[in-house]
Amino acid sequence: MLAWLGGLFVVGVVLGVAGFATAYALVDVPDPNELADAQTSTVYYSDGTTPIGTFAEVNRQDVDIEQVPEVVQHAVLAAEDRSFYENRGVSPTGIVRALWSNVSDGTQQGGSTITQQYVKNYYLSSEQTYTRKLKEFFIALKIDQQQTKAETLEDYLNTVYFGRSAYGIQAAAQAYFGVDVEQLNASQGALLAAVLKAPSNYDPHNDAEAAAQRVDYVLDGMVEEGWLTAEERAAAGLPETVEDTDDNELAGPEGYLLDTVKRELTGSTVGLTEEEVERGGLSIVTTFDAQAQAAAVEAVQDQLPDELPEGFHAALSAIDPATGGVVAMYGGADYLERQRNSVTQDTAQAGSTFKPFTLVAALEEGTSLRSTYSGASPMTVDGWKVSNFGGSSYGRINLLTATANSVNTVYAQLNEEVGPEATREVAIRAGYPADTAGLADEDTTISNVLGTASPHPIDVTQAYATFAAQGVRTQWHTIVSVTDADGTRTYTASPAQERVFSEDVMADATYAMQQVVQQGSGRYARNLGRPAAGKTGTSSSNKSAWFAGYTPQLAASVALYQSGPNGEAQSLDLGGGEVTGGSYPVRIWTDFMEAALEGTEEQDFPDPAYVGSSRGSSSSSSRSSSGSSSTATRSSSPTATPSPTSTETASPTESASPTGTATATSTSSPSATATSRPTTAGPSATSSSSDGDAEEESEGAAAREEEDAAATAAPSAAAAQ
DSSP states (O other), X not given: OHHHHHHHHHHHHHHOHHHHHHHHHHOOOOOOOSGGGOBOEEEEOTTSSSEXXXXXXXXXXXXXXXXXXXXXXXXXXXXXOTTTTTSOSOOXXXXXHHHHHHHHHOOXXXXXXXXXXXXXXXXXXXXXXXXXXHHHHHHHHHHHHHSOHHHHHXXXXXXXXXXXXXXXXHHHHHHHHSSOGGGOOHHHHHHHHHHTSOHHHHOTTTOXXXXXXXXXXXXXXXXXXXXXXXXXHHHOOSOSOOOOOOOGGGOSTHHXXXXXXXXXXXXXXXXXOHHHHHHBOOEEEEXXXXXXXXXXXXXXXXXXXXXXXXXXXXXXXXXXXXXXXXXXXXXXXXXXXXXXXXXXXXXXXXXXXXXXXXXXXXXXXXXXXXXXXXXXSSEEETTEEEOOGGGOOOSEEEXXXXXXXXXXXXXHHHHHHHOHHHHHHHHHHHTOOTXXXXXXXXXXXXXXXXXXXXXXXXXXXXXXXXXXTTTEEEOOBSEEEEEXXXXXEEEEOOOOEEEOSOHHHHHHHHHHHHHHHHHSTTGGGGGGOSOOEEEEEEBGGGSEEEXXXXXXXXXXXXXXXXXXXXXXXXXXXXXXXXOOTTTXXXXXXHHHHHHHTTTSOOOOOOOOOOXXXXXXXXXXXXXXXXXXXXXXXXXXXXXXXXXXXXXXXOOTTOTTSOOEEOEEEOSSOTTOEEEOOOSSOOTTOOOOSSSHHHHHHHTTOSBOOOOOHHHHHOTTSOOOO
16 A cells, blocks of 8 residues: 555656546546457458458457456456456556666657556557656546446456457457356466567467466466465466367468468557457558468469478568568468468578578679689598588589589588688678578588578568679568558558668679589579579488579579478478489479469579689698598689580479480570589599488488479489489
């Protein structure tokens, strides 16, 4: 009581005694707000007229306080207002603390009692203003005088939002447990109380660990207040069974779009509350393109086998490089089956999709695409033994050839020259978050060039969108605008945009990645029939397979990965041969891009700038190749022609892959002569098919790269080296 009076005195001092009395007299208890007539918010594709789905209108059924078990009432009080029976409807000290925080550091603090929350929900709104806070304060004082605590708690429990479109304790009991409120036990009541703070964050289907921690907080608070015995506490915890969400609006692949949009709406960028999204009558225009989204779903479904192993996941996302808008997203087959988006929430080792970051770092330091390196395998670089895919060896090859064929040993040497820290820094500039798993400073070793980091698939797409935009990074987003029920535009996207790479460096990097499509491990993408650049990626033991690529108008990535019962990464197994980046991923990517870009004008990339020069000695470090010691140097010759040639037989179903001699020469520059991977070692190249993968895995490298024409033409066929 003394603490409460002291806090009230503080508020009186802030307002002045006369001002306090006047404000109290002038503020009347208003009529209830429009909660019962709440309107549905609708989410649209980028055309602003085609709906993706809706965020459900109010689901609410009032109950009497006697119907709510006492243990459930106490759980709510333990979570939201432990002094409920003692306070006078407000917490003056809490409000002063919140006001001070707002003024001093700009943060929005709460400080509300259950009575104040009820007043906000039932009489006012969720706007974050001092005026609303003061009205809430005085109305709560009057409400506490006009009705009993039981009446206030009943009103609160019937109006508060529990997530899952459920307003009120009865709707929540049905949504989470499929029972009426009278049947709730202590554990179930604790979970419902736990989600009140942030329904999406503490829904166990979204984050079981966070939900368990919050439930423990509630139950421990009940013990502290004498509302639960130690024995009862020991028997309680996170409920073992929680109903799946059954909102049909979220069924199928489109559910992932709606969930992503809702997260952006309630995140820091837009800043709405879940209640405002659910019942605000909003019109939300997204960046998703209906044609591209349909293409994404169709490409994944058409190219993958009908029967997929348990734990198999596919992720496809596409970004408009000019705007940063996500135009398509395949986060899973059915959101109701798995409430985790494979594009934005899962991670997988990037494999050789990471190599372009090392290439960009080298170009920025003045290295030329004409520079040549030994492509022998195996090779020890700075104490790290690295092998090419299948143990294949090459002669001296330039960076165009090394990129086209994803030659690990060349890129290991290149990463030693530029430094793995520079590679890491380029990845972050391109769009990888600095806290990406495996990208921390302590993880920065020379092997990072092979993709030891595990990004979210959307991060890979973001980075390649930066390449497509010729060095301008625009933050990815899914919302174009938000309009309220009155037709007033309340939000318009303005994503952060920054030039992070020079145009010349990007022109050369793009030209190198065009060779991957034209004559390298991703040449199935030639079927697109328009200029394209990209990179395949296959991680250690085939635990993930990627193709990331772009045209001038659109960037997209496809990732396949597989997890075990406990979430551990497993080798991909689709019933045939090895699953590599040049098999299913590039086929899905090509089918998607062809349909998504249908009707758009074909555009060309900028011509290569040929930055830098072919310097002499590349490194003074000693490297052993196939058991012998050698010093790697760059050739000063303007023409870098690899020694070996190969004969590859393409599948008869693969019309885009050449048959016969597969030595391909770039006509754009005399320095860009490239060949495909050898099947038979020539005089200057040795081949070993027995030890390459094992050696890479023993060193902890992430990528065993990849793919020849046979694997590209037939996903079920083993790679022929």
